[in-house]
Amino acid sequence: MQKKADKLALDINRYSGRIKPLHGVNNCPIRFGEEKIPEFESAGIPFVRTHDSGGPYGRGTLIDIPNIFRDFDADPDDPASYDFAFTDIYLRNLVNSGCKIFYRLGITIENFYAIKAYRTAPPKDFKKWARICEGVIRHYNHGWAEGFHYGIEYWEIWNEPENPPMWSGSMEEYFKLYSTTAKHLKKQFPEIKVGGYASCGFYAVTRDGMNDFYRSFITWFDEFLIYAKKERAPLDFYSWHLYTSDLDELITHAEYVTKKLRKAGFDRTENIFNEWNYIDKTAKGYAKFDFMKEIPAALFIAGAFCRMQDSPVDKAMYYDAEPSRTYCGLFYFPSQRVTPAYYAFKTFNELYKLGNRIECSGIRTRNIFTLAAADEHAAAAMLVNSGKAERKIELETSASLKKAEITLLDKEHSFSLVKSLLRGHILTLPQESILLLRIPLKEKTSGTGTHSNCCEPEKENRQNFAGLAG
Incomplete structure (x- = not known):
């Protein structure tokens, strides 16, 4: 007592500084007949990452490069080669809700790749793929092809290339794709930020008995930093993932990432934690997805916001906020009522608004x-x-x-x-x-001398992998 x-x-x-934008999310409810996402506006969601948007294969219509540029042999300079229709509406609703877009260039995870993989192979022409990505950016930031002027700043090149449901090529092939694309996009649009590679994470750093697959994530990180430095590939941000119920593990991984970046000479590269969620170790099977919505998860999320404020994490994006997704903790399905976990975001936003x-x-x-x-x-x-x-x-x-x-x-x-x-x-x-x-x-x-200029607002122009099974 x-x-x-x-x-x-x-x-x-x-x-003592600014409250960080830690309450970003991946994805949103699919509401093509509406103009915005009121729940996101109410919770002040600052960033929405567009990975796995819409479900398997991006519904065949959203976000993914193969959905927007359907014929790889087409001309990337011709607006007719692109199909932006559904992605336009998806992003418009987010922008109307006050959210900034964190755009993942690449594909949706293919959890059943062992049956047949459709899009996980490396693009057959890396330079052309980079030009296609240029067309996407030009459409959403510069009005090209009857487009928009959203000023999307963050562009992420692929997701979890260490993971077979995401990439069937070699490590060296991904590094080459990254370098080719990052250099081309920064040359065309020096104002944007490019990065990757949305690492599966570093479980082997904190957990005993990890197999070779998990340990390989560390090798990927080490080799990627060596390659990027050698090739002078732009790396404005490095993104990574973790699914856990241990706040100490979360902070240890955040510190690990920044320490590695700084040691490799990437002194200005942002640390972006853009997939995370609460995994209850006691839950069996699909029950863990139920726990993601309830009070235990809400407590973990709110605790994470507090702890991350003092960590090297610059921005965070929770996975996931699309109601039909098993990993969605913010909405019940099919009612789309908000959950206790959602209110952790709404509570934190009250601090974020104060700044x-x-x-x-x-x-x-x-x-x-x-x-x-x-x-x-x-x-x-x-x-x-x-x-x-x-x-x-x-x-x-x-x-x-x-x-x-x-x-x-x-x-x-x-x-x-x-x-x-x-x-x-x-x-x-x-x-x-x-x-x-x-x-x-x-x-x-x-x-009074107590409020310094450093506090002015920023100027801004599988079990442990997030999947779609179920």
Whole structure:
């Protein structure tokens, strides 16, 4: 039993950087008859990665290069060679919802490649494939072929080439495709960011007994960095994946990636964690997909947001947010009602909207995670209790708590306002809950010297693999 309240200090006058865009996702509900995705707009989803969009083979219509450029022998300079119809609507709905696109150039995973593989072979002409990708970028960023001016910044070259359902070529062939494409695209569009390769991840770094297949992911990473450096291939970001229930493992992998990048001389390459989800180790078979939607997953997600804020991860994108997908934790299917896991994203977004991280310190309990943010008008703190006992928290802050509001997510509350958890400066944090404390502030006066320019908004012009089985 807790003998005395934990102390939590919120320093609303001390900004310490920006809240990172960690609540990105992969994909979205398919709603061709609508103009936007209201749930994404409400949760402020900052980035949507377009990999495995629409289901097997991209529904034959979405995102994938073979869906957009159906005849590889056609002319990549001719607009008639491209079929953008459904991808146009898919991306329009995301842009209308306030999301930025993180576009994966390549193919959807073919989980049943052992029966027959359709698109996993390397393109027969790497230079032409790069020109086809150029046409896609020109359409969405420069209005070509009756296109748009979306200013899509991130372009990812393939996904998980270490994984047979994604790539049947050799490691060296993928490296050549990457280098050829990255160089060509950066020459044509120096303002964009190119990268890859959406690695399967580094399970062998933290887990004993991994077989040669898992250990090969490390070899791929090492050899890729050597090749990219030798060939002077642009690498604006490096992307990687992990499916786990262990937050310490997540942070260890993030640190591993950045350490490797810096050691190889890629000092400015972004660390982008663009497939992740909660895998309950106790769940058997398909039951693990049910757990992805519920309170245990929500607690893991919110805890991950808190931990990643202090990690080398620059951006994160959860897999997955398409309701029919087994890995989708944000929607029930077929109703498309949002889940407890969705509300972890919505809670974090309240901090992201405020922008400036503020000092939030004092609690040392392993099962409690905290993160706080503020602007001139309001402050907010997210408190996550993944333990099975409620905690009393004594808040230490110069801000008045008289008009503070509390929103709670637990087994009885779905992101609901509650009034009974704050008494003076003592906050009750229920077991297995995510609590959002909102504090209105008076207009801050200038000249205090506590808010530096570094806090200005950024200027922005298979079991453990995410699959489609089921």
